[in-house]
Amino acid sequence: MRKGTKLAALCGAIPFLTLVFALPFVNRIEPLIFGLPFVLFWILLWVILTPACLFAAYKIEKKFNPPDDINKP
Amino acid sequence: MNAALLIILGTIVFSALVGIYAGRRVKKDLENWTVGGRRFGILLIWLLMAGEIYTTFTFLGASGWAYARGAPTYYILIYGTLAYTLSFFILPELWKLGKRYGLHTQPDFFIKIYDSRLLGILVAAVGILSILPYLQLQLAGLGMIVEVASNGAIQAKPAVIISFILTCAFVYTSGIRGSAWVSVIKDILMIVAVGVVGFGVPSRYFGGIGKMFRTLIARSPAHLVFPGAAPTMDTLWVMSTVLLTGMGFYMWPHVFGSAFSAKSDKIIKRNAIIMPFYQIPVLLVFVVGFTAFLVLPGLKNGDLAFLELVRETYPPWFLGFIGAAGAVTAMVPASILVLFASTLLAKNIYQAGIHPGASEEAVMRLSRAMVFVITAAALVFALVLPNALVNLLLIGYDGVSQFFPGVVLGLFWKKVSRPGVIAGLLAGLAIAAGLVFSGHDPFLGLNAGFVALAVNAAMTVGISLVTRPLPSLKNLAGECPCSKN
Numbered sequence: 362m363r364k365g366t367k368l369a370a371l372c373g374a375i376p377f378l379t380l381v382f383a384l385p386f387v388n389r390i391e392p393l394i395f396g397l398p399f400v401l402f403w404i405l406l407w408v409i410l411t412p413a414c415l416f417a418a419y420k421i422e423k424k425f426n427p428p429d430d431i432n433k434p
Numbered sequence: 435m436n437a438a439l440l441i442i443l444g445t446i447v448f449s450a451l452v453g454i455y456a457g458r459r460v461k462k463d464l465e466n467w468t469v470g471g472r473r474f475g476i477l478l479i480w481l482l483m484a485g486e487i488y489t490t491f492t493f494l495g496a497s498g499w500a501y502a503r504g505a506p507t508y509y510i511l512i513y514g515t516l517a518y519t520l521s522f523f524i525l526p527e528l529w530k531l532g533k534r535y536g537l538h539t540q541p542d543f544f545i546k547i548y549d550s551r552l553l554g555i556l557v558a559a560v561g562i563l564s565i566l567p568y569l570q571l572q573l574a575g576l577g578m579i580v581e582v583a584s585n586g587a588i589q590a591k592p593a594v595i596i597s598f599i600l601t602c603a604f605v606y607t608s609g610i611r612g613s614a615w616v617s618v619i620k621d622i623l624m625i626v627a628v629g630v631v632g633f634g635v636p637s638r639y640f641g642g643i644g645k646m647f648r649t650l651i652a653r654s655p656a657h658l659v660f661p662g663a664a665p666t667m668d669t670l671w672v673m674s675t676v677l678l679t680g681m682g683f684y685m686w687p688h689v690f691g692s693a694f695s696a697k698s699d700k701i702i703k704r705n706a707i708i709m710p711f712y713q714i715p716v717l718l719v720f721v722v723g724f725t726a727f728l729v730l731p732g733l734k735n736g737d738l739a740f741l742e743l744v745r746e747t748y749p750p751w752f753l754g755f756i757g758a759a760g761a762v763t764a765m766v767p768a769s770i771l772v773l774f775a776s777t778l779l780a781k782n783i784y785q786a787g788i789h790p791g792a793s794e795e796a797v798m799r800l801s802r803a804m805v806f807v808i809t810a811a812a813l814v815f816a817l818v819l820p821n822a823l824v825n826l827l828l829i830g831y832d833g834v835s836q837f838f839p840g841v842v843l844g845l846f847w848k849k850v851s852r853p854g855v856i857a858g859l860l861a862g863l864a865i866a867a868g869l870v871f872s873g874h875d876p877f878l879g880l881n882a883g884f885v886a887l888a889v890n891a892a893m894t895v896g897i898s899l900v901t902r903p904l905p906s907l908k909n910l911a912g913e914c915p916c917s918k919n
Contacts (some may be wrong), residue, residue: 376519396644398658415707418656
């Protein structure tokens with residue numbers, strides 16, 4: 362695996378860590394944030410931050426993977 | 435004629451006309467009809483994918499779950515986000531293969547990668563069996579929405595028949611392009627409907643979303659954390675379910691196939707980046723469900739929570755507007771489902787299995803004819819045998835998710851072998867069916883489909899390691915002059 366792909370995959374792992382594996386630790390109501398129960402706020406927060414993770418992955422791939430390589434599986 | 439009726443019928447007819455108009459200059463071959471000539475830019479791809487994701491389930495199901503089950507409904511917000519994240523890495527590779535070999539459907543992919551027509555036919559059959567009940571669900575949802583929203587002025591049956599004949603018409607004339615265009619209308623109506631109601635009802639009854647949550651926490655706090663009001667849907671169930679559905683999402687034949695419509699792999703990546711924002715309105719749908727939980731307790735059918743609350747709160751013409759939005763929200767995904775089911779039947783069952791010599795033109799003609807067959811079948815199931823496909827629906831997601839190892843390993847792992855994928859797929863399907871139909875879902879707190887997928891993946895990898903791997907795809911690259919792209 363190329364370096365860019367590896368780093369990008371790390372960015373892609375973030376939503377899985379926060380939205381799946383962190384769930385047992387955030388399953389509570391308090392503290393309320395913006396009026397939302399904490400677990401719902403947490404989920405919403407990472408739904409909104411996922412585009413940032415993917416954008417970072419996009420930039421990283423662009424930077425580290427030479428463009429002539431782009432069509433190799 | 436009342437205003438609600440006029441709004442609903444007007445919207446349905448207008449949408450269908452837009453769909454038909456979209457195809458006026460489209461050449462009628464599979465390349466254009468099924469995958470839009472692989473020319474869709476970021477806007478059309480976004481509309482298409484958003485069209486597939488926001489189904490009637492979003493309207494009725496997400497609010498119904500929030501109403502009846504509470505916190506487990508949060509899974510809907512999560513799994514889409516995971517699916518887009520995976521799509522960022524998977525779909526561009528898929529698109530490149532599709533471009534290189536002229537693939538149109540999911541079974542095409544399996545046939546190309548694993549060089550097995552039998553596997554292609556199996557994948558097509560599972561795909562069609564999963565699509566049919568899903569299509570029926572859209573029909574039933576549409577009937578329910580229109581009947582409630584028009585206050586009984588339009589009965590469910592005529593509503594379903596009229597809107598699906600019109601859907602059929604624009605699929606026939608315009609193919610995938612028609613779905614993408616009608617998606618524009620659908621998205622505007624959806625966003626307005628969800629925005630108005632999602633902010634409107636909590637502020638009407640409680641003075642705001644935050645205050646609504648405070649009231650709910652004071653009255654029944656357990657509703658808002660896992661497992662909510664559904665004891666079998668605890669945190670572990672949510673985790674396994676979002677993993678299963680997140681991986682399964684792009685394995686639906688129609689969602690998988692629509693990736694081929696993009697103009698480039700970059701378009702797909704950029705689309706994946708922005709898609710999660712589109713999940714935010716789902717939060718407002720939850721809010722409506724939670725508000726209904728407080729304001730209208732004791733509804734027999736939780737799926738009606740959204741509509742009943744709107745009926746309680748707004749004038750009839752606005753309910754009609756919601757009905758119109760709901761109807762188009764059923765028509766768009768239904769059109770894409772019909773389109774791909776038809777192509778699977780014609781190309782991957784008929785051409786691949788029964789009549790290998792059939793020409794592209796014959797397959798195209800048959801695909802378009804199948805639009806009517808599939809729609810008629812779904813109508814019969816929805817109107818005459820509403821319970822016949824319930825079991826299939828239960829297992830639809832579990833079924834298509836079993837394609838995941840074959841797709842991902844086929845794209846990224848050189849050692850994957852044909853026997854490994856076939857054995858894994860069959861084992862996964864058998865385990866999913868066995869657990870669900872014997873009433874063992876959830877199994878040990880886990881989503882049964884997830885258990886099946888885990889066994890499937892382990893078998894695929896295990897058997898691949900001890901059998902002969904696939905000939906490298908690079909050897910296949912010479913076949914097609916377009917491989918330089």
